[in-house]
Amino acid sequence: MTADSLVPAAPPAGLNVFSLAGRTAMITGAGGGVGAAVAEAFAAVGAKVLVTDIDKDAAAQVSDRIVAAGGIAQPYALDVCVGADARDAVAAAAELGGGTLHILVNNAGVIAPAMFPKMDEDRFRKVLDTHLMGSYHCSHAALQHLPADGTGRIINVTSAAGLVGTIGQANYGAAKAAIIGLTKSLARELARQAVTVNAVAPLAATAMTASIRANEKLAAKTLERIPLGRWAYPAEIASSFVFLASDAAGYITGQILPVDGGTVI
Template sequence: MQLKDRIAIVTGAGQGLGAAISRAYAREGAKVAVIDLGLEAAERTAAEIRAAGGEAMAVACDVADRAQVEAMAARVNEAWGRIDILVNNAGITRTAMLHKMTPEQWQQVLAVHLTGAFNCLQAVVGGMIERQFGRILYVTSTAGVLGTIGQINYSAAKAGILGMTKSTAKELARYNITANAIAPGAATPMTETIRTDDRFKEKYLDRIPMGRWAEPDEVAPVFVFFASDAASYVTGQILAADGGMTIY
């Protein structure tokens, strides 16, 4: 087991990629705090993990809300004594062409991806520094590297995550805390429109050399790697699990 007795927080884990990461972590022996906006969604993933023999707790928390994040981290610390791994996975899209995008759409996306990741980072980092161990994982996207039409907010947020990853890695390396980012391409509710809408489907698939979407469960092992002892000397890296979409 690659994550035996580690304590992990995975945000946005009620469905999609976050749920797959949580399941993979639990299979590798970690205790997983499954975080999502609603308790019902988080509990669904946690129950799935427990049914498979793993250990999980569900916590409702809006990562963009500082007080909620602090309360969430306090709850995990109280229950399990520490936090070893943070996966900043929670994300949203608010798609609109840039001349029509509202200030609210711009703010909402930045609030979840950037402020949310920053809130969670600050809530866990003190304990990690004290114990001289930590694994921070960020989730970026091809959008952050290539830019996406109709998603100037999301592309800016995901490019921002790249900067956060590198800063986190440089600042925390001396404490034996690593920070890495994954750029996934996975079939989840977030990508349903481009996967099913005839206007986008073929065009998008044409840009993926492997010619297909990933299942979330085949992207999750990359998250296991970065959190594991196998990646003890790997920090500040961006790994694309995107079927070759960003080969250039």
């Protein structure tokens, strides 16, 4: 065996490395915000998408938009905190793809803000259960359905809060920091199966940031920390997920990609 024999052949000339045609994706928390934008972006470049959300009606609305635009999607009601439900959802996504799930996006999340002296255990656990255990449940269930041909992807969602900390949301910061550790550990483990695992740390105008944007003082302080001086639209965030899901990112794993206007530099 020569060194050159370990280098895969280059893709054919003219191949669209950003296409997801022939691939199936499952996105959690896809009933709105970034998750919905990712679902629509994936479908627009050819993926079949299982749109999951704890709110079935919200998932159905996103799925309907995708189908109306000519894409393939199905809605699915999912509480990621329930392991058995996560396994059923992953199985449904794989069935949509003829037995294979190529891309899992762990996006579901909640917030329960409070300064730490007033942070009770229930509030702390609620956030960790949704973000961290939800990512665990779906990722673990996906293992038997992910292909080992270099197209398997797990994309987690973290936050600047997990990278640099936050005030008033220690539960959220802890959960997002844990997702970074999960991402890097899974990237090392699943590399032997040619599955890449990365995370995106977005900052966008969504329902989760609505309370900040509605508070004049908080909104001004937040914008001061964003070098580009504005919030992103969810669709701007979605393109980074398309990149990480595509062949263009086939040699990238274990990385955290902040898409936050330069907030974390």
